[in-house]
Amino acid sequence: MKMSAKCFRLVFRWLVINWYLKYRVRFCRYSLLSLTFIPHYCSMKANQWKEYFIFTKKERIGIITMLIILTGIWFLPAAFSPNDQTDIQNLEAFKARIAALQVKDTVAELNANDAYVERGNTIAVSLFYFDPNTLPASGWKKLGLQEKTIATITNYLDKGGKFRKPEELSKIYGLRKTDYERLAPYVKIEGIYHREGKLPVEMPVQHEQKHIKAIDINKADTIMFIALPGIGSKLANRIINFRQKLGGFYSVDQVAEVYGLPDSTFQKIRTKLVCDSKDIHRININAATLDELKVHPYIKYQVANAVIQYRNQHGNYTSVEAIKQVQAVTDEIFKKIEPYITVH
Structure with a gap:
């Protein structure tokens, strides 16, 4: 206009x-x-x-x-003015389509919880009260768990692990949160009974505290670490990842350096840990490259670079103690890296 x-x-x-x-x-x-x-x-x-x-x-x-x-x-x-009525109708149709897709996704999720599909074979899922300490693999399969999760639980029980309360089932590595929430009301461990129409209630029964056998921190897997008090699947995986980066533990006290492990938890499990350091992986400082040295948790880039530069200028190291001649290698650093280096 x-x-x-x-x-x-x-x-x-x-x-x-x-x-x-x-x-x-x-x-x-x-x-x-x-x-x-x-x-x-x-x-x-x-x-x-x-x-x-x-x-x-x-x-x-x-x-x-x-x-x-x-x-x-x-x-x-x-x-050429826009048709407001047409826009409103298109918007309402779009909202209706979105709502239909949300309903479809919800139905698909509910159906997924009712059946477990493996390699094209549909297995009917049935819920029943069970004791996770005595339930066989076929029983876990009827409950709808995956083969990998069932294998993890079986290995945990075979190595002396035991579930003392339903909440410990959630610590199993690979067990989905939806599966745990679906199975938790049906867990029935010795000393726990179910009232009809209610969730499990713990019985006031005195139990003798189970003695946990000490584990070798250089050989234990996630299942064995999870059996320790206060250690879940995340902390167990962090301990193993830290062990692999180091090349093995030479002392039990190194476990306390794991990221996210509270000192209070470490003090509880310290007496249940042992360390056999004979199989520690050692780095040959006369042949190692800069990339090989700097990835070690105890060797920073500046230290690794100084070690390589000194070797290039003065030749190979004649002993492990000779690395102390490098200015960047302090007494504190040498004490930490000594178990992980060697000369050939």
Whole structure:
């Protein structure tokens, strides 16, 4: 609308200017409105007035063309204006489609909890009360667990592990949270009974505390670490990852350096840990590259680079103690890395 009004004003000014130039109209400075037009001839005959309203063929074509253009400009915005009603209908249809997809996903998730599919074979899932310490592999399969998870539980029990309460089932590595929440109400361990229509309730029975056999921190797997009090699947995996990066533990106290392990938890399990360091992986400092040295948790890049530079300048190290000649290797660093280096 604003564009069409602007064009109309421009056309109107163009017509006035052309009329003024054609008939030599002049402005009167002393008129009240300062826009009084005085013709060149004050008196005219009747037929002379008709000249103002008579146009040539070209002028008539120009006027008609201009009127068509102005009319088109006037109605063009209305022709391309958005249809609000159509937009609202499209929005409602889009919302309905999204809602249908959400319902479809919810139904698919519920169906996934009711059946366990393995290699194209559908196995019906049935829920029943069970003791995780005595349930065979076939029973776990009926409950809908995956083969890998069942193998993890079996290995844990075979190595002396035992579930003392239902919450410990959630610590099994690979057990999905949805599976645990689905099975937890049906866990029935010795000393725990189920009231009809209610969740499991612990019976006030005195149990003798089970003695946990000490484990070798250089040979234990995640299942054996999880059997320790306060150690879950995450901490167990962190301990093993730290052991692999080091090349093995040479002291039980190194377990306390594992990220996220509280000191209180370490003090509880310390007496249940032993360390056999005869199989520790050692790095030959006369042949190791910079990349091999810097990845060790106890050897930073600056120390690794200094060790390589010193070897390039002075030749191979004659003994492990010779690395102390490198300025970057302090007594504290040497004490930590000594079990992990050797010379050939």
